[in-house]
Amino acid sequence: MLFDHRPIEQLTDEELRSLIGRRENEHIEFKVIYNLSGADSPALNEEKYELLKDVASMANAGGGYIFVGVRANEKSIAVKFESIENKIVERLKQSISALCVDHIEERISGLEVKDRSIEGATIIVIRIPNSVRIPHMVKFLNNTHFARRYQEGKREMSFAEIRFSFSSDQTERRLASIEQLLLRGVSKAPTGTDCFSDNSLNELADGKALANSAVEDFVKRHDEPALYIGVVPRHPIPTLIDLSNKLVSDFLQAYTNEDRELGWNMQIVSRKRINKSSARISMGEPDVATISILANGYMSFQTPLNGRFCWGQSDEEFKSRPRFSPYAVVEFAVSFLRMYRRFIDTFSISDHEWCVVICYHKVNGYFLAPGHPMSPFYDSGDAKMYTGSDDILIADLVSGEFIPDVIGYKLLSRVYECFGLTEKNIPFFVDEQSVFDIR
Numbered sequence: 001m002l003f004d005h006r007p008i009e010q011l012t013d014e015e016l017r018s019l020i021g022r023r024e025n026e027h028i029e030f031k032v033i034y035n036l037s038g039a040d041s042p043a044l045n046e047e048k049y050e051l052l053k054d055v056a057s058m059a060n061a062g063g064g065y066i067f068v069g070v071r072a073n074e075k076s077i078a079v080k081f082e083s084i085e086n087k088i089v090e091r092l093k094q095s096i097s098a099l100c101v102d103h104i105e106e107r108i109s110g111l112e113v114k115d116r117s118i119e120g121a122t123i124i125v126i127r128i129p130n131s132v133r134i135p136h137m138v139k140f141l142n143n144t145h146f147a148r149r150y151q152e153g154k155r156e157m158s159f160a161e162i163r164f165s166f167s168s169d170q171t172e173r174r175l176a177s178i179e180q181l182l183l184r185g186v187s188k189a190p191t192g193t194d195c196f197s198d199n200s201l202n203e204l205a206d207g208k209a210l211a212n213s214a215v216e217d218f219v220k221r222h223d224e225p226a227l228y229i230g231v232v233p234r235h236p237i238p239t240l241i242d243l244s245n246k247l248v249s250d251f252l253q254a255y256t257n258e259d260r261e262l263g264w265n266m267q268i269v270s271r272k273r274i275n276k277s278s279a280r281i282s283m284g285e286p287d288v289a290t291i292s293i294l295a296n297g298y299m300s301f302q303t304p305l306n307g308r309f310c311w312g313q314s315d316e317e318f319k320s321r322p323r324f325s326p327y328a329v330v331e332f333a334v335s336f337l338r339m340y341r342r343f344i345d346t347f348s349i350s351d352h353e354w355c356v357v358i359c360y361h362k363v364n365g366y367f368l369a370p371g372h373p374m375s376p377f378y379d380s381g382d383a384k385m386y387t388g389s390d391d392i393l394i395a396d397l398v399s400g401e402f403i404p405d406v407i408g409y410k411l412l413s414r415v416y417e418c419f420g421l422t423e424k425n426i427p428f429f430v431d432e433q434s435v436f437d438i439r
Contacts, residue, residue: 004393005063008114008125016118019067024076026149027064029054032071032082036095045141051096052103052138055128057147057154059108062208063130064149068092069123076153083121093124103140106133130212202279202294207234207355210298211395215359218302219391225305225362227332231340234353234397236296241347243281243295249274251346252283252291268303291339297349301336305363312373312380323367323383326427327438333358333412334436337404344402353399358411360392368416370425384419392418405435 003011024030031054035047058064069084084092093113100111112127135157138145146157204210211230218228233240241248253271269284269291284290289303303309307318309332311325337356343349360366369383386392394414398407413423428436 019078029066030070030072031068053147056136056138057149058128059131059136061149063128066126081121202296207232211355211357228302228359230300230357232298233351240297241295326373334408337408341404357395362390368419372427
C-alpha cells in the first residue's frame, strides 16, 4: 500500500510531491476541501455524511490516506495542490476528528488528522489505519451506512460483506485465543507459530484479512530481523486442504529438495521436524527457517535475517554494515512463490485472486547492492542503505493466473525501490521470457 501505513509525520516532502500524477485507488483519495462549517443545512449535513462515508469505507478496506487540498481531474488523477486557507485549517481538522469520533462505530483506533505544508500549499492528511474492528458503521442523522472502498471508489457494502466482516473480527478472535492460552497455562506462544490460534487464522474467509493478521503477529513475535512471506487465495475455505492426508507432508518434503529446482534457499528448511494440528502443518526449525500450511490454503515461510541471508560477508562486516546477498533476496521470494504454484496444482486450488505479502522485519540500516553479483560491473560498495521505518511491508492482490516469476518480479521491484534502487537493478530476470534464471 502507498506509504505502507506510516504515520503522517513520517511522510517526506518528496513522497507528498509524488502524489501529483497519481491516480486514486482503494487506499488513496484526493479532495479539494470538505465544507464542514456554517449554518445547519441539508447541504452541510450531506458534506459531513460524505466525509464520514469516505473515512469509514477506507477503514473497511484496509486503511489508507485522504489528502484534502489536492485537486484531481476527471480521471481521478491528482493534478495540483490547492492550499487550504490558514484561518480554517485548525477548525477543519477538529471538525473532521470530532465527526469521526462521534459518528463512526466502532471507533477507528489510531486515526490521524494533521496538516502539512508542501509546494507552498497547506493540505490536511487523514490517515486511516488498517483496522481490526471492521466493519465500521456511519451513524448520522438517524441513518446508518456501511460502505467499503474499492479500486474504482466507494460503494455500499452488501449484506454478505457485512456479515463476513462481523464474523471475522480479528480482535474478538485474538481475545478468545489469549483466553484459551491462559486457561491452558501457556504464557507465550512457541516461536515459529502464529501468536494466536491456528483455528482463528484458518477460519478467516478473507485472504487480505488473513495475510494482514498473520504478518502482524509475525512482527509482534520477533525481536530480531527476520523475513516473512505468505500467499493465500483471496477467498480461503477452512476445509480446503485435508492436512491429515499424507500427500501434504509428502509435498513439503518433496519440494524442499537439494536440486535447486526451487532455489538453494529452500534447502535450509529442515525436513526432519514436522508439526501437525487440525488447522496447520509446519516443517523446519524456528531459529533457522519454517514453512507452514493452513487448511484454508495459506502458506507462509519465515527465516532470520542473519549471516546466512547476508551471504558473502564476514562476521565483522555483517555486524557493522549488514548487506543482503542478491541471491538471497531474489531466491527466497521466487522459490517460495514457485513452490506455491506447485501447491496450487497439486491440490487443485481454484481462485481468481491471490493475496501475497512479504515483510522484511527490522531492516533499518541494512544494505542492498544493485545488479548481478557475478557481473564484472557488480560492486558491493554501490549498495544502498534502507533508511525507512523498521519494517518493509509489501502486500499485493494478484488477479488471474498465479505466475510465480512475474509476481516475484513485481514484489521484488517494490523491495528494491525501498532501498532507492529500480527494477533494472534486480538480477537474474530474463525480460524476454519473464522468468528468473538464477545461476
